[in-house]
Amino acid sequence: MKEEISQLLEQALKGLVEEGVLPEETRGTAIQVERARDRKHGDFAANLAMMLAKPARRNPRELAAAIVEALPASDLVRKVEIAGPGFINFFLSPQAWHAVVEEVFERGTRFGHSDIGRDEKIHLEFVSANPTGPLHVGHGRGAAYGSTVGNLLEAIGHPVHREYYVNDAGRQMDILATSVWLRYLELGGAELRFPSNGYRGDYIIDIARQLREEHGEAFQQPVESVFHGLPEDAPDGDKEAHIDGLIGRARHLLGEEAFQTVFLTALEDILADIREDLSAFGTEFDEWFSERSLTSGGMVDHALEELEKSGDVYEQDGAKWFAAEKYGDEKDRVVVRDNGQATYFASDIAYHLNKRERGHDRLIDILGADHHGYIARLKAGLEGMGQPGDSLEVRLVQFAHLYRGKEKLQMSTRSGSFVTLRELREEVGRDAARFFYVMRSNEQHLDFDLELAKSQSSDNPVYYVQYAHARICSVFQQAEDKGFQYSRDTGLANLDQLDEDHEDQLMVTLSRFPEVVEAAARNRAPHQLTQYLRDLANDLHTYYNAHTFLVLEEEIRNARLCLVEATRQVLANGLALIGVSAPESM
RNA sequence: GCGCCCGUAGCUCAGCUGGAUAGAGCGUCGGCCUCCGAAGCCGAAGGUCGCAGGUUCGAAUCCUGCCGGGCGCACCA
Numbered sequence: 001m002k003e004e005i006s007q008l009l010e011q012a013l014k015g016l017v018e019e020g021v022l023p024e025e026t027r028g029t030a031i032q033v034e035r036a037r038d039r040k041h042g043d044f045a046a047n048l049a050m051m052l053a054k055p056a057r058r059n060p061r062e063l064a065a066a067i068v069e070a071l072p073a074s075d076l077v078r079k080v081e082i083a084g085p086g087f088i089n090f091f092l093s094p095q096a097w098h099a100v101v102e103e104v105f106e107r108g109t110r111f112g113h114s115d116i117g118r119d120e121k122i123h124l125e126f127v128s129a130n131p132t133g134p135l136h137v138g139h140g141r142g143a144a145y146g147s148t149v150g151n152l153l154e155a156i157g158h159p160v161h162r163e164y165y166v167n168d169a170g171r172q173m174d175i176l177a178t179s180v181w182l183r184y185l186e187l188g189g190a191e192l193r194f195p196s197n198g199y200r201g202d203y204i205i206d207i208a209r210q211l212r213e214e215h216g217e218a219f220q221q222p223v224e225s226v227f228h229g230l231p232e233d234a235p236d237g238d239k240e241a242h243i244d245g246l247i248g249r250a251r252h253l254l255g256e257e258a259f260q261t262v263f264l265t266a267l268e269d270i271l272a273d274i275r276e277d278l279s280a281f282g283t284e285f286d287e288w289f290s291e292r293s294l295t296s297g298g299m300v301d302h303a304l305e306e307l308e309k310s311g312d313v314y315e316q317d318g319a320k321w322f323a324a325e326k327y328g329d330e331k332d333r334v335v336v337r338d339n340g341q342a343t344y345f346a347s348d349i350a351y352h353l354n355k356r357e358r359g360h361d362r363l364i365d366i367l368g369a370d371h372h373g374y375i376a377r378l379k380a381g382l383e384g385m386g387q388p389g390d391s392l393e394v395r396l397v398q399f400a401h402l403y404r405g406k407e408k409l410q411m412s413t414r415s416g417s418f419v420t421l422r423e424l425r426e427e428v429g430r431d432a433a434r435f436f437y438v439m440r441s442n443e444q445h446l447d448f449d450l451e452l453a454k455s456q457s458s459d460n461p462v463y464y465v466q467y468a469h470a471r472i473c474s475v476f477q478q479a480e481d482k483g484f485q486y487s488r489d490t491g492l493a494n495l496d497q498l499d500e501d502h503e504d505q506l507m508v509t510l511s512r513f514p515e516v517v518e519a520a521a522r523n524r525a526p527h528q529l530t531q532y533l534r535d536l537a538n539d540l541h542t543y544y545n546a547h548t549f550l551v552l553e554e555e556i557r558n559a560r561l562c563l564v565e566a567t568r569q570v571l572a573n574g575l576a577l578i579g580v581s582a583p584e585s586m
Numbered sequence: 587g588c589g590c591c592c593g594u595a596g597c598u599c600a601g602c603u604g605g606a607u608a609g610a611g612c613g614u615c616g617g618c619c620u621c622c623g624a625a626g627c628c629g630a631a632g633g634u635c636g637c638a639g640g641u642u643c644g645a646a647u648c649c650u651g652c653c654g655g656g657c658g659c660a661c662c663a
Binding site: 369398 | 606643
């Protein structure tokens with residue numbers, strides 16, 4: 001609809017250039033059409049005349065008059081006015097709004113979708129939490145935000161590949177395996193002081209128990225041999241040295257094969273739990289990409305080769321460095337340590353190179369806000385490997401702070417005293433959780449009040465929107481109970497009988513949906529969609545309270561039902577995009 | 587110290603890539619159910635858009651400086 005207005009203006013512009021009224025260089029001026037905020041200003045407004053005033057050396061109002069004069073006729077437009085400093089205001093005809101209702105039915109669940117993004121393949125990485133324990137509420141925000149952005153991008157036609165990067169390599173994983181093994185020893189009757197830096201959650205004990213069921217006493221070792229001669233743990237000693245010593249001891253006493261068994265059991269258990277959790281949260285991935293596969297598949301070496309080609313890799317102090325500073329990073333980065341091991345930075349850029357080599361035009365990473373330091377170095381790395389730095393787009397998700405009423409809840413994976421995503425889901429429900437997570441801009445800190453999200457009444461916005469949907473369903477149920485036969489065709493044929501302000505308003509809001517979806521997708525801003533859904537629900541509730549739908553006159557009744565049926569469709573489409581259900585009754 | 591994010595109504599936040607008189611929810615106050623679901627609707631009060639400059643027809647929005655809050659600055663993962 002916006003598009004159509006824009007085209008009319010384009011033709012007018014073209015005409016004026018050809019007539020010589022406007023200089024040649026204004027031909028390519030980008031036409032901006034926006035929704036008028038106040039309906040007194042019509043339905044759409046264009047600032048074209050103001051933008052052209054300078055190059056054309058004419059005053060904007062005069063120019064606006066010339067543009068209006070040059071506009072081709074259209075039956076969508078009822079009236080055009082010039083207002084203020086030179087705005088061109090368009091008033092649309094009723095037929096224009098009726099066409100929207102028809103379009104909703106024609107497109108059905110795909111109303112609001114488009115294909116404008118079809119030429120850009122997008123790789124979307126999100127959540128990617130270390131598989132060292134259950135997901136907590138911070139990951140939940142990334143999951144809700146990421147999956148909604150994915151839905152929005154798909155809705156505007158982008159091919160989207162959703163991926164979870166599994167950090168299944170490195171020291172944290174070794175600490176995990178060691179923690180499991182220590183719990184295993186405890187289950188075997190050993191008494192030991194659990195390392196302060198180990199993973200303490202109950203899930204560790206569950207995994208240890210499973211290990212015992214599957215492997216019996218195979219991994220049992222005397223406690224003395226495990227702890228003997230290790231550096232002291234905190235508070236008197238160095239907890240890092242202590243845990244590293246324990247890892248070494250575990251590897252040594254168990255042997256590499258048995259250690260791997262413990263390691264893999266822990267990894268697979270936790271990963272399975274995460275998959276199940278995310279799936280139940282309505283978040284699906286196309287691929288779970290293993291960090292270890294980067295090394296084993298030679299991708300890290302390949303990336304290092306590509307990087308070498310830049311000529312910006314040098315050796316110093318026995319390590320290989322990448323001159324990242326030349327590419328806008330704040331300092332140079334080590335890629336291979338003096339012990340010959342590739343750094344985390346090396347595997348990170350190898351991963352991103354791999355994403356590019358898989359054919360994705362744009363890489364979107366959704367990261368926790370504490371990772372913002374990675375952006376510059378990742379872009380630098382990509383450029384060093386001959387890839388465009390701006391093919392990577394990082395979206396940060398700020399922290400979510402959980403409150404139970406006034407009480408702020410503490411979170412820490414290590415201590416085991418966190419609130420998990422699963423607990424949150426069980427407590428407030430998937431719909432409320434998802435809606436709350438994306439309701440605010442991702443760049444904004446989120447105060448998530450459990451009591452509020454749980455409250456089945458009043459101030460919970462997700463219920464407000466869902467209620468609008470349920471209410472419409474209920475109206476159709478009532479119609480049936482009263483013996484009114486609903487005919488959509490009769491309704492469509494009589495839309496011109498709908499002349500109430502509320503009906504007008506509702507149709508206008510329905511027509512905004514495709515624009516909202518596009519803007520929310522382009523801006524990676526799901527909260528713009530939740531905002532819209534509240535507007536739409538409000539229009540429906542207002543209309544409902546002001547007018548009875550199930551009136552005796554058949555034409556008006558069917559026309560009204562037709563309008564609310566379209567509304568129901570749009571509510572459902574919008575809720576589907578954020579992964580929230582559209583209930584028929586509540 | 588350097589870098590990134592955020593300062594908008596009492597509270598929580600929008601403000602659509604610079605537009606017309608800055609909006610919504612909650613909270614407060616006052617109304618609306620013999621009538622399709624009151625999980626709803628209508629109305630009122632509430633603002634120096636952190637502060638100061640700058641850019642232009644026009645700034646909450648863009649630029650600079652300052653103030654305040656959060657986060658990050660590893661041969662850790």
